[in-house]
Amino acid sequence: MTQTAAAVGMCFPRTFPAALVTDVARRLEAGGADELWIIEDCFYTSGPSLVAAALASTERLTVGLGIVPAVARTAAVTAMEFATLEAMAPGRFLPGIGHGVQEWMGQMGVRPKSPLTALDEVTTSVTRLLAGENVTFAGKTVQLQDVKLDAPPVTPPPILLGVRGPKSMALAGRVGGGVVLAEPATAPYVRQSLEYAGPPDGFVVAAFAAMCIREDRKTAYEWTAPWLGWQLNDKNPGLTTLPFYDDLQKLYDESGEAGLVGMPTDWWTAIGAIGTLEDAAAHIETLEAAGVHHIGLFPDPEVEHGLPQLEYVVELAKR
Numbered sequence: 606m607t608q609t610a611a612a613v614g615m616c617f618p619r620t621f622p623a624a625l626v627t628d629v630a631r632r633l634e635a636g637g638a639d640e641l642w643i644i645e646d647c648f649y650t651s652g653p654s655l656v657a658a659a660l661a662s663t664e665r666l667t668v669g670l671g672i673v674p675a676v677a678r679t680a681a682v683t684a685m686e687f688a689t690l691e692a693m694a695p696g697r698f699l700p701g702i703g704h705g706v707q708e709w710m711g712q713m714g715v716r717p718k719s720p721l722t723a724l725d726e727v728t729t730s731v732t733r734l735l736a737g738e739n740v741t742f743a744g745k746t747v748q749l750q751d752v753k754l755d756a757p758p759v760t761p762p763p764i765l766l767g768v769r770g771p772k773s774m775a776l777a778g779r780v781g782g783g784v785v786l787a788e789p790a791t792a793p794y795v796r797q798s799l800e801y802a803g804p805p806d807g808f809v810v811a812a813f814a815a816m817c818i819r820e821d822r823k824t825a826y827e828w829t830a831p832w833l834g835w836q837l838n839d840k841n842p843g844l845t846t847l848p849f850y851d852d853l854q855k856l857y858d859e860s861g862e863a864g865l866v867g868m869p870t871d872w873w874t875a876i877g878a879i880g881t882l883e884d885a886a887a888h889i890e891t892l893e894a895a896g897v898h899h900i901g902l903f904p905d906p907e908v909e910h911g912l913p914q915l916e917y918v919v920e921l922a923k924r
Contacts, residue, residue: 609893609898610893610924611889611892611893611897611898611899611900612639612640612667612898612899612900613638613639613640613889613900613902613918613921613922613924614633614638614639614640614641614642614666614667614669614899614900614901614902614918614922615629615633615638615640615641615642615901615902615903615904615914615915615918616641616642616643616644616671616788616813616901616902616903616904617629617641617642617643617644617655617659618644618903618904618905618906618911619644619645619646619649619650619906620649620906620907620908621650621906621908621911621912622908623650623654623655623658625908625912626641626643626655626658626659626662627658627659627661627662629641629659629912629915630658630659630662630663630666630668631662631663632915632919633666633915633918633919634663634664634665634666636915636916636918636919636922637919637922637923638666638918638919638922639666639667639899639922640666640667640668640669640699640899640901641659641666641667641668641669642668642669642670642671642811642813642901643655643656643659643668643669643670643671644671645670645671645672645673646706646709647674647677647705647706647709647712647713648709652670652671652672652673653670653673653686653690656668656670656690656698657689657690657693660690660693660694660697660698661693661694663694663697665697666697667697667698667699667899668694668697668698668699669698669699669700669701669765669785669811669899669901670690670698670699670700670701671701671765671767671785671787671811671813671901672701672702672703672705672765672766672767672785673686673700673701673702673703674702674703674704674705674706674709674710675702675703675704675705675720675723675724675727675728675746676705676710676715676716676717676723676727676746677705677710677713677715679747680726680727680730680731680734680747680749681730681734681749681752683702683727683731684730684731684734684735684754685754687700687731687735687758687762687764688734688735688754688756688757688758691735691758691761691762692756692758695758695759695760696760696762698762699762699763699765699809699811699899700762700764700765701764701765701766701767701785701811702724702727702728702731702764702765702766702767703724703766703767703768703785704720704721704723704724704768704773707720717745717746718745719745721772721773721776722744722745722746723745723746723747724766724768724773724776725776725780726742726744726745726746726747727746727747728764728766728776728780728781729780730742730744730747730749731764732761732764732780732782734752734753734754734757735754735757735758735761735762735764736757736761737753737754737757738753739751739752739753740752740753762782763781763782763783763807763809764781764782764783765777765781765782765783765784765785765809765811766780766781766783766784766785767784767785767786767787768784769786769787769798769842770801770842771801774798774801774802775801775802775803777802778801778802778803778804778805778808782807782808782809783804783808783809783810783811783898784798784802784808784809784810784811785811785812785813786798786810786811786812786813786843787813787843788813788814788815788843788877788903789813789814789815789836789841789843789844789876789877790812790813790814790843790892790897791843791844791846791847791875791876791877791891792875792891792892792894792895793846793847793848793895794842794843794846795810795812795892795895795896795897796895796896797842797846798810799895799896809898809899810896810897810898810899811897811898811899811900811901812892812897812899812900812901813900813901813902813903814877814878814888814889814892814900814901814902814903815829815832815876815877815878815879815903816877816878816879816885816902816903816904816914816917816918817829817877817878817879817880817904817905817914818878818879818880818881818882818884818885818914818917819880819881820881821881822870822873822880822881822884823866825873825879825880825881825884826865826866826867826873826879826880827866828905829873829877829879830862830863830865830866831862833857833862833865833876834857834861834862834865837853837854837857843876844876847872847875847876849872849875853868853872856868870884874887874888874891875888875891876888878902878921882917882920882921885902885917885921886921886924889921889924902914902917902918902921904918
């Protein structure tokens, strides 16, 4: 695979106040960053609404949506929203659909019997609607009768599936236009995901990278160690695919967060854009080498700590 430079931008965490999105989008664009990625989680801010505000506030910035749960809206409404956002800023919108957290789907009364089947039906239906087709479909989750968008996109955007696991990645390769991989999307995890997807030509890969940049490495490591410990407890596949995972887990089990702070720099660089600005740039290069096209740097979810990282995003995008 030929390594190419990825588009680099920032994620807008679910905990950031909605009113900040226009300022963040404008600052990223003015600074020369490529993208802003909106995070939608239940029951925080609405993704499509924030995407619309960001697109309307900028002229060049690409805005990604990572992700809408497949069953939280009907397939027809999802297609309407995607078509509207694409029409607002042609070629600047990247939509994502995923399973959603099943506990949240249950809270809303929309939990499907088979999340995989539901995502398949929704993705296929939305893709057909965006292509301008008149769709009649009777599935287990999606029910459509002679539905056709009045104004489908001239050039439909690729639908990225925000998924993990072999079966879901294989589905993305069959019916999606790409994938969006949640943080920490390490290079080995990207490669494994693409292997599962068996991707067709033109398959788009977006990845979210954990971000914590400080003037010195130790400060960044101390700040990030609690988050990394949580990810290890969760057996996050972005970590379990690392070649040093067993040693990393053993270090954490024996020494806790203090052990993580003192682990080798190259381990930290493999895990995320963590450490100095140069370390973050090195992490981005590992993702580019793995085949990533779009990188969303994910800052601290608390505004007072995460928002200042925007200036580093701008610097990294200028590499």
